[in-house]
Amino acid sequence: MELRRPGAGRGTRTDGRYEPAEPRPPLPKVTGRSTRQFQRTIRLQEARRLLVSGSHTVTSVAHAVGYASASHFSRDYTDAYGEAPGRNTRH
Structure with missing residues (x-):
């Protein structure tokens, strides 16, 4: 009986680095958006969720979702959702 390391098999290599089991199509082909646009959408969706929860400031949400600048976050958010x-927020 041969014992395998946990996780060994399809999709992994014996040296510990991940190797996809099969090639994946590029993200833009799957989503219809560039990688940057897709990441921005995900960040802004999480930001909206945090803001609606009411327990965070705009600045803290901007930083939590990866924006270094609250003003840049506000511009992107307003562009995406049509409001500041x-x-x-629920304050």
């Missing part, structure tokens, strides 16, 4: 992020 402060309008979605």
